[in-house]
Each structure stands twice: as structure tokens, then as C-alpha cells.
Amino acid sequence: MSTRSLSIGIGSTPKRVLPGFGLSLGISLTFVSLVLLLPLTGLVGQLADLSLAQYWAIISDGRVVASYIVTIGAAAVAAIVNAAFGLLLAWVLVRYEFPGKRLLDALMDLPFALPTAVAGITLATLYSSNGWMGRLLEPLGLQVAYTWVGIALAMAFTSIPFVVRTVQPVLEDMPVEVDEAALTLGASDGTAFRRVILPHLWPALVTGTGLAFVRSLGEFGAIIFIAGNMPYETEITSLMIFVRLQEYDYAGASAIASVILFVSLALLLAINIWQGRFIKRLHGGRG
């Protein structure tokens, strides 16, 4: 029914064969508007109270800028570490059979399921100077809790599933024959990986790493307990937003939040465009 009304509305377009287009698209758009766009619009709306100069003053405040550096630096380290270990984990999960494989596979989703605060408290206890790990690392001069290393660790913990879960299906789809073909052509294991397997996985790996990075930018609960929250040193941007909110400075909170929002959006968009180009190239520019 809805398809018919839709095609009549558009006029000359022929009737669609797949049913439910109008209904499903309508519901999807409504949902996206309510859950995604409305809050974002609200956020931007809050900014209307600020003049451009005020906005700039808030987002370029020294303490806030320091928090950008801490957040982006730690997120970058976490993303790179996750790219390497996420790729390894996906590889192990796809290419080998071993007892407990299913368990390891299920474990990958744990960071998604676990309340981030629980993860944060656990990590903080583990790595504080009298925790299990902290006690081992302290004599080596490695301070994890209450430093940016701890922040990166918490970020890595919460975002590893992004890399594993984006690379895994691509690796599963990649025929083993491609690998074997490289070997029959005389390639060493390293060359085969570098020139055949990695380029195959590259788009998925970059996407997963990008998602992990963006997720880390906005992480709050897991980090806050392990970060120590020293102004100019271990304060993350999410915390700055939280502090503004506690001072009932909604406009200030929105201003800082908008920075994170725009950086994340720009990054996601860039990854999408880049990936689109990559896929287009495989089909010779005809997409």
C-alpha cells in the first residue's frame, strides 16, 4: 500500500517490486530524527546563546586545550595499539582452530556489554600502586594509573571490539586460495602478508581503527577512575564537559561537546569517503 502511494507521489517512477519501501524508510527516518538528530540539534541550539567570541574563548581555554591534547594523544595511542592487536585477534579467530575459540570470540564483545564505569574501577584497582599489575610495574618505573598511559589503556579496553569486529568478517570472506596463490608464486610469508593480505584488509582495518579512535574521544566512564584528573595533565575533554555541566554552564558544556562532535563527524566522513574511493578503484572507477 505504502509503495503504491509512494510511486504515485513521485509520479513517473515505476512501481517497486520489493514491498514496504515507504513504510520502512519512513520509520527509519523518524527513528534517526528522534534518537540521533534531535539531541544533536539541541546541542547546537544551546550554542545560539553564545557569541562567536565567547564560543572561541570557551573552546580555546588553556585547560580545555590541554585536555584536547591528552584526549587525542591517548586516543591515537589506543587506536594504534588496537589496530595491531585487533588485527592479530581477528586473524587468530578466523584462521586457526583451537579449544576455547568460541569463548575468546564471545569475550571480544565484553567491552561493549560491560558498564564502562565497572571497567574503569577495575582497571584503576588493578593498576594503582598497590594493585596486582601496578605492584609489578612500579619497580620498573612504569606508572600506569593516574597518567596518560592509564587513559590510553582504558580507551584501548573499551574500543578493541571495533577493530576485531570490522576486520573479522572481511578476513572470513577472503579465500585462503589468495594466500596460497601468493605462496605458489614464490612469496615469503611476510611478503604474502604485506602485499596480498594486508591490502585486502586495509579498508576494514582503517575503518575499525577510526571507529575505535572516535569512540575513545568520547569515552568517559572507563577513563575517569584511572585518569587521576590532574588539570593540564590527565584531564580528558569529556571530563571538561562534565565539569561545566556540574557548574550549570550548559552553553559552555555544549561548546566543548561541539568540538568533539565536529572532530568525530569529520573523521567518520573522511573514512567513509576514503573507503568509497578504495572500493571504486577496485571496480576501475566505475563504482
Place this chain on the structure above:
Amino acid sequence: MSIRLQNVAKHFGNSRALEPLNLDIRDGELVGLLGPSGSGKTTLLRIMAGLESADREPAGRIQFGDRDVTNLHVRDRRVGFVFQHYALFRHMSVFDNVAFGLTVMPRKSRPTSGEIRARVHRLLEMVQLEQLANRYPAQLSGGQQQRVSLARALALRPDVLLLDEPFGALDAKVRQELRRWLRHLHDELNFTSVFVTHDQEEALELSDRVVVMSNGRIEQIDTPDALYRAPVNRFVFEFLGDVNHLEGSVRSGVLTCGDASLKVALPDGEDELLLRPHEVELVEAPTADAHLPVTVTAISPVGAEVRVELEADWLGEPWLATIRHADFERLNLARGVRLFAVPRRWHRFPEERTAAAMSLLETVS
């Protein structure tokens, strides 16, 4: 370069994929490994390539010419391998795919980039794809992709070319064309090739010799002609083409089965005769030797012949006869017409062999 396998066997876990077997392939030969799925033909090919290792116990040996390659890694065996689904590197252009083997050679022995370029272009010319050098695999048809994969396999001038169901994923016309073209290429470049197929027509058309396999065993190795004329056992006979069965009891030189009878020079007892469709003649009246009444149930003209399906009360499964168009017109054939079949010749594989084969089949499955 000749290939010699001695005592090569393979188990996957507890199931046996290959019985210990020997195989000699001569230098420059084009050999087809033919068998139903699960017969071990692909496993055998992959063992030759080094993509699969043979069982350690019993210790087998694989030789290419005088070279013992049993324990050699696949990358050092100098084999060209063509996969059923091409296995092209989809992020590389056609040129880069073909050049891959040359560009990953150790720096010392690697040709200069100019030489690589010239060689790749020669190969692409050979497979008639030089205009498509800058395309990506996703832009090519299946037949073109398989030709790229062949050029890629030949780039390193391998001693041995191994092809795993190379035409299996292509449509009938392209398959036919590529077959002829592979045969031509083989004769021109004179390498030793082994290919796997489950299509008996392909094996018979393309190979110098065919290795027929079933259940991890080699049933027969012979030229296509000898194979078709003198199959060593019932499996080979049945696998190489359509077969009509005639089962009955023989008494004093006459085999009877319901109201059908046929004079045969066989001892008394139960027996089964096998006939190829072209060995069945259709006539309007029974002869002195054969009284086999049948009814025509389907007619389909295929190329130079007409395929006629025959049924009768005394037949378990319908028979298939192929007759010439001239006979077809003379007999005035139509569905429902009643005729008599006369075997021009028949084949028989003594029961004990079949029984042995059957019991083996049961133990394997």
C-alpha cells in the same frame, strides 16, 4: 619435467583421503585427474603442488624430474597453480597480478623493472588480454579472470603447471573455448600439466592420459581412447558415460528378464549386462537373438544424434539410446511408439569385482 609419485597417501584426521598410490607423469604430458567429488583428485593435486603435505607414515616420495621435492615448501617447488575460483589479487591491476611472481623474487635474481614489463606484456599478449592490463579483476569476465590467473601462473616459467578444476566455474561455451586454448598453449610451450576435473568430457577431450580416481584410489590410467574402449572395471565404465543396465537370469545361453530375452554366450546364473546408449539399435521387429520390447517415452535431438528414452515393464530404469537422424526418420519415431531394442554389443564386469568395490565403498563411507 616428469612427475613421479611413490607411495603417497593422505589422511585428514581419521578419514582417509588417499590410499598409498604411485603415479608417473611423463615430461610434457597433459594429464587429467578425473573422478567424482570426494575421490581425492584435488587432494592429490595439492600434494603435488606442496599446498598439502602427504602422510609421513608410510613415507611417500614426490619427484619432479630428478629433483626430490617431497619436503620442499610450495614456494620453492616451481609449480604454477591455477585455482578454480581464480584467486586473483583483487586490489591489483591485471598487470600487477601477472607481475607478482617476478616482483617478489629475491633482489639478486629479480629481473629489472623493464624486463618484468616486457615479460608481463608478452604473457598478456599470449592470453590475449594486453588491452586490459590496467583493469582490475572485478572488471573482467570469468573467462578473462581465469586467463589472467593462467598468465600469472606461467610468469615464473614453472616446470609444472597444476590446474584445479580450472574451467569449473565458467559457462559451457567459454569452457569449450578455454579448453581448446589451453591445449594449444600446452603444445606450444611444452610444459607438464596436470588438471583436475569431474567432467568426463573435459578429461577425455583435453588429456594425453586420464587418471580415473574414486575413493582415494587410482582406478585406471590410460589414454582417453583406451579408457573408453577398455575400462578396467565397472566404476570406470559407468563414470565415463551414460550406461544402460540389463539384469536377468541366464539359462542355456539365453538371458531372460520378464518378457525380454537375449541370446548370450554366458554360463547359467544371474547376470548383468551394461550397454552404452550408442550400442542400442532400434528395430521394428524382434530378431532371432534379441527380443527386447520397449516404448519410446522421450525424444530429444542433440547435435548429430537423437537421444531416445525407452521404457518397458522389464526395465528397472529407463534406457537411453542415441540414434542417427536418418534412422530416426526411417523409424518414424514418436512418443508412445513400441519398438524392439537390439544390442550391438554389451559389456560385463564379473560380479566379484563389483562386490569387492561395493564392500570397499561401504567401509569407506
